[in-house]
Amino acid sequence: MITPRQFLRALVALSAGVLSGFVSLSAFAGPPAGVLDETHANVRAVMAAQKEVTADWMRQPEVLGTAVGLDSSGNTSLLVYIDQDAKNAGEVIRNLPREVRGVRVQVEMTDKFRSMAKPGGGTSHTAIQTPPIQLGTSGGWRYDLANGFCCGGTLGSLVSIAGVQHILSNYHVFESDIVLGGNNRIALTGDPIIQPGLIDVNCNAANAQDVALLVKRSSLPASNVDCAIASVIPGQVRTDGAILEIGTISSQTVAASIGQAVKKSGRTTGLTRSSISGLNATISVQYDNECAGGVAFTKTFTGQIVVRNNGSRFLNSGDSGSLMVEDVATNPRAVGLLFAGSSSTAIANPINEVLTFLGATMVGN
């Protein structure tokens, strides 16, 4: 059995000027047997084709890079990243061959690549903020440290319950520690929620700040939403519910629709945009019983929102808890609560179902 970490360790690579590694290979195995590292015959075949054409193709400014990837059938392919904002992108794509040395050429439209050290071109979603904090930032349960690891996620947005403001995130970010296990603790109402999360302060909570107190609602495993809340410590969170790089949102919500443009602000990938590819999903998701712990339960959700997540560019580990909103410039309406996914697909609870479960409304204009 190959774990995602083994895969990523084997596959992620970059070389100067060209994305010549494996950034789009995902954690699941396709038809080629064995680990898809540089020694695999299929990968070597793609790399040979890549070496032959990349320098030539990249003379065109529309071509941002090439990589070894997997197509939707799980076969190795030569990925060509095309600048989605380039005027001549269509012509460049038409002139690309369908195959090089028998290797399928696959086009992927993308933003221009940039350093991800500070997502969103300068706004840090992991640094400790001067209170009152904005949301869309790293955070989590203060004691989320067990089995040699610490965990966290995103403090996504602000909701109001009977006039009291609460941070909204996921059950598995705030309160999924349900066994004494590796830290001799379980998550309890009143426990501090910190910003940033332990993962961004070397697992040392003394380097983070308390911003809210957990109000345990145990949405899982019984309900159909992966949500959790924490009551705001006065003065620690902006009362207008502003989210990093999104700003304030609407207090109204909007139902998801296929093709709808959406965005989110999260701990790992910052501000990212995508579109909704499916609705009413029935999805099976496995949960741990604590940070890096054993399997607690497998939950089957119904009625979920499916979002395009090619190469985990929209949502990645640590972004759980992010609020997904419509992609408009001013006061966007909430669409869903992001909580799960893979390297190709992100999943969100419909926000209205979350709010109904909590008896809450979004804090916004």
Next chain:
Amino acid sequence: MFLCSQTMAQQNSPSPRRDINEVLRAHDKELLAIPGVVGVYVAVLDDGKTPCLKVMLARKSPETERAIPKTLEGYPVLIEVTGEIRPLGN
């Protein structure tokens, strides 16, 4: 699990008979019971308008793909290899 006879009958359906969301609700448990299936959802074909069902697989598997019907009650059923769906805490 789907039976071959059921699948064949469904493939012969001339046109959709009920709302696709009802069709999904009627069949999602059977589809999720197929080993390797991690999800199913309502989507549209590449034409941007024709409704279809998409079945999400943890990994590519000819055996799993054979167990999934090509259509359900007249709606196309497409297979998508998504990988396992996991909570995305860190």
